[in-house]
Amino acid sequence: xxxxxxxxxxxxxSGRLSDCLESxxxxxxxxxxxxxxxxxxxxxxxxxxxYAERDARVRSVCxxxxxxxxxxxxxxxxxxxxxxxxxxxxxxxxxPDAVLRIDERLNATHDPDLLLFDHERIHWFDGGQxxxxxxxxxxxxxxxxxxxxxxxxxxxxxxxxxxxxxRQFATRHTLTFAPGMFTDLSWCLPAALHARDLAVLxxxxxxxxxxRQGRRTHLPGPHHMDFLDQLDxxxxxxxxxxxxxxxxxRLFLRLFHEVLKTAAEPARLGSSSLQRQFFKRAxxxxxxxxxxxxxxxxxxxxxxxxxxxxxxxTASRALRSLRRSSRITLPVPKRARxxxxxxxxxYRTFLEEPVDENLAVYSAYWGRGYTCNPAAIHxxxxxxxPHIKSVFLVTEDTQGHVPDDVECVVIGSARYWEVMARAKYxxxxxxxxxxxxxxxxxxxxxxxxxxxxxxxxxxTSEYPAxxxxxxxYQHLLQRIARWDFNLSSNRHSTEIWERAYPGGYETLDxxxxxxxxxxxTTLAGVQELRRRLGIPEDRIAVLYAPTYRDxxxxxxxxxxxxxxxxxxxxxxxxVLRAHHSDEGSPGHLxxxxxxxxxxxxxxxxxxxxxxxxxxxxxDYSSITFDYANLDRPMVTYAxxxxxxxxxxxxxxxxxxxxPGPLARTPQQLTxxxxxxxxxxxxxxxxxxxxxxRFCDFDDGRAAERVVRRVLLQQAAEDIPPVIPLASRTPAPxxxxxxxxxxxxxxxxxxx
Numbered sequence: 107x108x109x110x111x112x113x114x115x116x117x118x119x120s121g122r123l124s125d126c127l128e129s130x131x132x133x134x135x136x137x138x139x140x141x142x143x144x145x146x147x148x149x150x151x152x153x154x155x156x157y158a159e160r161d162a163r164v165r166s167v168c169x170x171x172x173x174x175x176x177x178x179x180x181x182x183x184x185x186x187x188x189x190x191x192x193x194x195x196x197x198x199x200x201x202p203d204a205v206l207r208i209d210e211r212l213n214a215t216h217d218p219d220l221l222l223f224d225h226e227r228i229h230w231f232d233g234g235q236x237x238x239x240x241x242x243x244x245x246x247x248x249x250x251x252x253x254x255x256x257x258x259x260x261x262x263x264x265x266x267x268x269x270x271x272x273r274q275f276a277t278r279h280t281l282t283f284a285p286g287m288f289t290d291l292s293w294c295l296p297a298a299l300h301a302r303d304l305a306v307l308x309x310x311x312x313x314x315x316x317x318r319q320g321r322r323t324h325l326p327g328p329h330h331m332d333f334l335d336q337l338d339x340x341x342x343x344x345x346x347x348x349x350x351x352x353x354x355x356r357l358f359l360r361l362f363h364e365v366l367k368t369a370a371e372p373a374r375l376g377s378s379s380l381q382r383q384f385f386k387r388a389x390x391x392x393x394x395x396x397x398x399x400x401x402x403x404x405x406x407x408x409x410x411x412x413x414x415x416x417x418x419x420t421a422s423r424a425l426r427s428l429r430r431s432s433r434i435t436l437p438v439p440k441r442a443r444x445x446x447x448x449x450x451x452x453y454r455t456f457l458e459e460p461v462d463e464n465l466a467v468y469s470a471y472w473g474r475g476y477t478c479n480p481a482a483i484h485x486x487x488x489x490x491x492p493h494i495k496s497v498f499l500v501t502e503d504t505q506g507h508v509p510d511d512v513e514c515v516v517i518g519s520a521r522y523w524e525v526m527a528r529a530k531y532x533x534x535x536x537x538x539x540x541x542x543x544x545x546x547x548x549x550x551x552x553x554x555x556x557x558x559x560x561x562x563x564x565x566t567s568e569y570p571a572x573x574x575x576x577x578x579y580q581h582l583l584q585r586i587a588r589w590d591f592n593l594s595s596n597r598h599s600t601e602i603w604e605r606a607y608p609g610g611y612e613t614l615d616x617x618x619x620x621x622x623x624x625x626x627t628t629l630a631g632v633q634e635l636r637r638r639l640g641i642p643e644d645r646i647a648v649l650y651a652p653t654y655r656d657x658x659x660x661x662x663x664x665x666x667x668x669x670x671x672x673x674x675x676x677x678x679x680x681v682l683r684a685h686h687s688d689e690g691s692p693g694h695l696x697x698x699x700x701x702x703x704x705x706x707x708x709x710x711x712x713x714x715x716x717x718x719x720x721x722x723x724x725d726y727s728s729i730t731f732d733y734a735n736l737d738r739p740m741v742t743y744a745x746x747x748x749x750x751x752x753x754x755x756x757x758x759x760x761x762x763x764x765p766g767p768l769a770r771t772p773q774q775l776t777x778x779x780x781x782x783x784x785x786x787x788x789x790x791x792x793x794x795x796x797x798x799r800f801c802d803f804d805d806g807r808a809a810e811r812v813v814r815r816v817l818l819q820q821a822a823e824d825i826p827p828v829i830p831l832a833s834r835t836p837a838p839x840x841x842x843x844x845x846x847x848x849x850x851x852x853x854x855x856x857x
Contacts, residue, residue, distance in 0.1 A: 108163075109136040110205060111273065112192045113182030116141055116150035117171050119196035120597070121604025122315060123150055127157050129199035131164075134206050139164045140185055141196075142178040144171035149600045149615065150196070176283030176292070179266070183282075186273060189217075193267040197315050201226075204311035208270055215250040215305035219275040220297055222304065225268045225312040239268065243308045250303040254350045260298040260357050262364060266290045267312055271297060284339055286332035287323055295340045295357065299347050317608065326376045330368055334387050337361050341395040354397050362392060366410050369422065382419055389417035450541065452520060456527030461547055462495075466531035466817070469499035469538070471555070473517045475507025476500075477710050479553035479593065480533045482619030484512070486809035491817045497525050507710045531817060537585040544588040551816055552589045552611070553619070556728030557599050557800060560653075561755030563606030569755040572656060586611075591816060593618065596731070596802040602757060614815065617808030617828065623713045624735040625806030627837040636718045636840055640704060645679040646841045648779075649719035653727035654685035655746075657753040664745040665772050671702040673776045681706055683715050685727070720841040721784055723775070726750055730765055731800045736836045739785045740766040740793060743775050765796035785842075797831065805829040 112130050116123055130139050141154045143166055158164040169181045179193060190212065194200065204223075212221055224239045242258045253259055271281070279300045284292035298304070323329075340361070344354055365388045368374050375381045392415050402411040413422040466487060468480035476484075476498055487494050497513045499522065508514040515521045526532075526542050535555040544550060563582065566572035576582060589611040594600040595618040603613065627635075633643075641647050650667070671680050684707040706715045712729065716722070721739040724730045726747075733740060742764040750756070761768055766789045769775035778784050807826045814820040 108138045108188040109209060110190050110192055110270075111138050111140055111182075111186035111188030112194055112205075113140045113142065113179055113186065114194050114196050115175055115178035115182070116154065116196045117144040117148075117175075117178065119604075120149040120153060120601045122197035123153050124601070126194060126196050126199055127153070127164075129201075130194065131157065131161055132202070133200060133204065135209055137163060137205060138186075138188060140182045141166045142182050143168045144178070149597050152597055153601070174285060174287075174289070176285055176289035179283045179289075179293075183273075183276065188273060190221075191271045191273050191276060194312065195267060195314070197317075198267065199313045199315075201311055201313060207309055208307060208311060211305065211307040212270065215303075217272065218250045218303040218305045219272050219301040220304045221270040221307060222264065223268060223270070223307040223311045224309055225265070225314050226310045228313050228315045237310060238314075239264070243306060246306045246308075250305045252303060253298055253301065254353055256304075257352075257356070259304070260295050260353070260360070262291055262295060262357075262360050264290075264294050264298075265314070266293050267314075269294070269297075275301070284336060286335060287329040288333045288336045291333075291336040292339055296343050299344055299349055299353075299357075326374050328376075328380060330374055330384060331380075331387070333364070333368065334384070334391060337365070338391055338395075341391070345395070351397065351399075355400055358395060358397055358400065359403075362388075362411070362414070365392075366407075366414065369414070370410075381423075385414070385419040385422065386417055389414055453523040453527055453541065456524045457543065457545070459528055461530055461545060462528045463530045464494050465525065465529045466494050466496045466533065467499060467515075467525050467529040468496060468533045469517075470535050472536060473499050473501040473504060475504040475710050476509060476512060476514075477507070477620075477712075478535045478555050479619045480535055482622055482809045483533055483551075483553065483812050486619065486813045487817065490810065490813045494531070494817060497529075537582075538588070540581050540584060542588075549590045549816060550588045551591045551593070551812065552607075553593045554595075554599070554603070557595060557731035558602045558606070559726050559728065559731075559756055559758070559760060560750075561606075561757065562602065564608065565602075565606045565757075566755060569753065572754050583608075593808075593812070595621065595804050595808075596800045598757075598800060614812065615803050615828075616811040616815075617803035617805060618732070619809035619812060620713055621732055621735055621804040622806045622809050623717065624732075624804065624836055625834060627717055629838045629840065632717050632837055632840045635714050639706060639709070639714070639718050641681070641718050641841075642679055643840075646677060646721065647681050647719040648674065648678050648721050648723060649681045649683060649715065649733075650723045651683040651715075651727050651729045652685065652725050652743075655750065655754075657749065665743065665775070667703060670772065670776060674779055678779070679704060681715065681719055683707055683709075683712065683729070717837055718840070720839045726754075726756070726760060732804075734765055734793065734797045735801050735804050736839070737793065737797065738836075738839050738842070739789055740764075740796075741775070741778055741784050741789075742766060742768045744768060745770055745772075763795065763799075764792060766792050801831055803828050805834050 114126060114130070119126070127139065127141070130137070141164065143151055143154060145151070146168055154164065154166055158166065165185065167181045167185050169178045183191060192205075192208070208221065208223060212218070215221070222239070222242060224237050224243070227238055242261060242264070244258060246256055246258065276297070279296070281293055281297055281300070283289045341358070344357055369385055369388065372381055375384055396415070402408045410422065468484050470478040470480045480498070484496050484498065487496055497515045498508055499517050500508055500514045502516055505514055505516065515525055526538070530548055532538070532548070532550045533553055534550075535553045561569055561572050563576070564579065566576055567579070586607050586609040589609055592603055592607070592611045592613050594603060594613055594615050600613055600615055636643065636647070667680070667682070674680065680703050682703055682705045709715055716729070716733050716736060721741065722730065722733045723741045723743050725743050730740060742760065744761055747761055767778045767783050769778055783789060805828055807829070811825050814825050
């Protein structure tokens with residue numbers, strides 16, 4: 107039997123779950139880790155599975171996510187085997203040696219029923235805020251004590267994960283988390299009331315990460331009625347236990363102090379009818395549970411108590427208005443608009459017009475043309491939702507990259523400001539400019555444009571070369587706040603987006619619409635693309651697609667392309683796809699003189715470039731993850747991995763698990779092709795493992811799922827499920843028929 111059972115609910119925390127589990131398993135001490143999964147196939151499941159494979163202390167149970175946090179914790183308690191229960195939210199972490207310090211304190215106080223310890227709130231941008239429970243430690247007895255011996259308790263703001271509970275004690279008193287929000291109240295306060303002896307540990311043991319969008323319990327809505335349900339439950343238990351009068355009065359006053367705080371903030375409750383409903387029920391509970399002989403506080407707080415007891419909602423609201431009107435507000439001088447921006451003035455005019463419920467706007471790569479996920483979604487919209495009128499945003503230079511039957515609008519034109527002001531739906535794979543406002547009732551879908559190997563968003567803050575490309579972080583956060591939906595192509599991306607782009611959006615694990623082409627294109631279609639793009643029919647097309655290097659400041663192939671093309675021989679042809687940020691740079695222009703080289707950098711569709719190729723050479727580009735869907739050979743060329751990793755920052759070690767043979771020098775790269783290792787058995791094994799890790803959701807129907815969910819608002823059961831990876835059939839490679847299947851011994855220099 108372990109000393110501690112640590113219960114970790116995992117719903118909606120995949121972005122930080124790995125950090126949480128690492129912090130638990132790094133603890134010294136006898137423990138078991140019980141993860142509670144909302145579903146056996148959700149985004150948290152593979153994360154937990156990785157830890158369970160490496161550590162036998164990890165166990166899992168499943169609950170229905172609709173049952174909420176309370177049910178998840180109850181399931182963990184039911185499965186626990188430890189002497190003591192510890193709770194930890196899946197996006198929080200233990201401090202180093204926290205469990206050891208808790209164990210030492212339990213031993214020193216002779217294993218009390220309940221041990222309270224401190225926590226630290228961590229700002230969503232990783233800023234610690236220090237001790238959160240100083241009020242509890244002040245005046246606490248040195249050893250174990252009873253509830254009546256410490257006036258700081260009971261405390262309704264104590265979270266469940268800031269204490270250790272003796273499991274037999276919890277079982278004997280049938281402690282459970284009640285349904286609904288504010289569920290900590292239904293566990294923590296009865297635990298304190300039942301405890302024979304308590305102790306405190308004045309040390310920070312948990313780092314509680316605050317979400318950028320704030321606490322769910324502070325968001326407006328009817329869930330604040332749940333607080334009253336939990337209050338009623340706790341007070342009924344207190345009445346049955348008949349604690350000392352002082353304890354009961356403290357509990358009553360502290361609970362209703364929180365009630366009055368909510369009643370004083372109308373924004374939390376929203377509608378006036380809900381405000382009246384909340385006040386009326388709170389008044390009933392006040393009268394029902396008020397201890398006999400209670401002396402209400404003096405001053406303004408006492409007036410609020412009396413108004414609540416009398417259900418005087420109108421008078422309470424008038425008092426609140428009076429208090430606010432008494433605050434001195436200095437007038438703000440009007441500023442002349444002598445240099446008003448004509449664009450802004452025009453935009454404000456369009457914002458006064460109603461939202462067009464059937465207008466959708468699409469943009470990719472700051473207007474680079476008809477491409478990527480927005481273009482794929484647009485194509486599906488025309489098929490599945492023809493009532494939607496669509497326009498594609500472009501720059502003046504890229505108007506020619508849009509099909510004739512697609513309406514395009516030049517960014518910055520009067521028509522641009524009109525559609526941006528009035529569109530119901532907007533789709534972008536980057537972001538719109540800061541001047542664009544998010545109107546109430548409109549829907550913005552962030553489609554993304556790759557799988558993150560390199561650090562993204564707020565995760566770039568420690569890497570100067572990376573954060574210089576982000577610009578103003580405050581502007582980035584403002585843009586994230588516009589997102590209603592965010593697309594993901596694999597579970598890895600889902601984890602990263604949550605932490606790199608913190609916001610209140612809904613993640614759509616649907617796959618990338620642009621990658622639908624990898625499953626919906628026939629052999630005849632691939633052959634036609636090759637003819638159109640000038641790829642010889644009898645050649646094996648090698649796609650070379652290096653990423654952008656922030657530290658290099660321009661195209662840097664780290665490869666003599668002319669010599670490489672020559673070394674490959676007539677069996678191959680090399681297709682170059684430079685990063686769009688390197689397009690037209692001196693290094694890129696020099697590469698075009700490499701002889702046997704077809705440059706498709708400017709081709710509008712990366713997907714078509716992938717389809718016409720037979721093998722990919724890339725380094726750290728996200729094209730690797732997309733190309734894996736085609737199940738074609740891939741070679742990783744990583745001559746500067748350490749430099750790239752240290753300057754740009756990465757999420758995992760690509761050379762440790764590459765999608766195919768790995769080369770660190772031009773000579774090794776040439777040898778991989780000369781010997782046939784690029785298409786051998788080991789290459790296929792590496793590719794298979796890589797696909798299993800990063801090809802979760804792309805199956806040819808991603809665009810359809812987006813349209814049905816976002817524009818047609820269909821129910822989840824009506825949206826096509828993701829086809830399992832083993833059942834998918836990717837587009838065939840037209841040139842691989844000319845590639846002999848050979849296997850050679852692996853060279854250590856390549857792996």
